[in-house]
Amino acid sequence: MKLFELLDSPVQLIMYDLDGTLVDSVPDLAIALDKMLTDLNLPVAGDEKARLWVGNGIPSLVQRALADDMMGDQPGIVDEETFTRALERFKHHYAIEVGQHSSLYPGVFTFLSQIHKAGIKQAVVTNKSEIFTESLLKHMGIEHFFELSIGGDSLNEKKPHPMPLQHTMKHFDCTRDNTLMIGDSRNDVKAARAAEVKVVGLPYGYNHGEPIESAYPDTVVSDLTELL
Numbered sequence: 001m002k003l004f005e006l007l008d009s010p011v012q013l014i015m016y017d018l019d020g021t022l023v024d025s026v027p028d029l030a031i032a033l034d035k036m037l038t039d040l041n042l043p044v045a046g047d048e049k050a051r052l053w054v055g056n057g058i059p060s061l062v063q064r065a066l067a068d069d070m071m072g073d074q075p076g077i078v079d080e081e082t083f084t085r086a087l088e089r090f091k092h093h094y095a096i097e098v099g100q101h102s103s104l105y106p107g108v109f110t111f112l113s114q115i116h117k118a119g120i121k122q123a124v125v126t127n128k129s130e131i132f133t134e135s136l137l138k139h140m141g142i143e144h145f146f147e148l149s150i151g152g153d154s155l156n157e158k159k160p161h162p163m164p165l166q167h168t169m170k171h172f173d174c175t176r177d178n179t180l181m182i183g184d185s186r187n188d189v190k191a192a193r194a195a196e197v198k199v200v201g202l203p204y205g206y207n208h209g210e211p212i213e214s215a216y217p218d219t220v221v222s223d224l225t226e227l228l
């Protein structure tokens with residue numbers, strides 16, 4: 001499906017998820033997570049598990065790794081003291097690793113350039129912490145494409161809550177009629193549904209081990225250039 005087929009009005013704003021949508025960022029996250037686990041004398045988790053756990057922000061990722069379980073971020077599973085120490089260790093390691101082993105997915109740079117040239121506004125709406133979002137965008141050389149980036153800790157709520165999407169639309173004075181969300185996980189689809197915006201799913205990212213089709217985005221494309 002093409003961009004112009006998705007909305008009745010011309011697109012004025014595209015909101016992008018970051019991890020798993022624009023950037024294959026798990027290699028950095030997995031290294032930082034394993035260094036954190038090693039600091040705590042726990043067995044390392046590796047890439048595969050990190051890939052399943054990423055998507056609900058850094059605190060959830062750290063809790064899942066500590067519990068070695070997807071449900072680790074539920075109340076009462078991980079004790080507060082261990083979590084606080086682990087989070088500090090993770091942030092320390094990730095600040096060093098961020099952007100070092102990550103790469104842009106195929107078609108991302110071309111798509112962002114074309115959309116930028118067409119005068120359509122672009123924003124990042126991620127659950128990744130703000131400070132690491134800025135750093136990753138710079139390392140990937142794509143920060144200049146975005147007029148706004150909202151992190152998982154920028155507002156009171158993060159995806160799947162619609163708040164970051166609604167905040168972004170308001171910022172650009174855009175509405176559901178001229179705005180599109182693009183993401184790789186059910187959190188993106190749920191947030192878009194709750195904000196009543198159309199959403200494109202990408203199949204190559206991190207959707208907790210499930211195909212993105214199971215979250216029912218409006219369409220799925222194999223890479224972003226398919227939308228051009």
Ligand SMILES: O=C(O)COP(=O)(O)O
Pocket residue numbers: 017018019020054055056057058061125126127128129159185
């Ligand atoms: O850091 C995360 O948990 C995932 O971030 P995302 O929202 O860009 O996929």
Ligand SMILES: [Mg+2]
Pocket residue numbers: 017018019020021055183184185205206
């Ligand atoms: Mg994602």
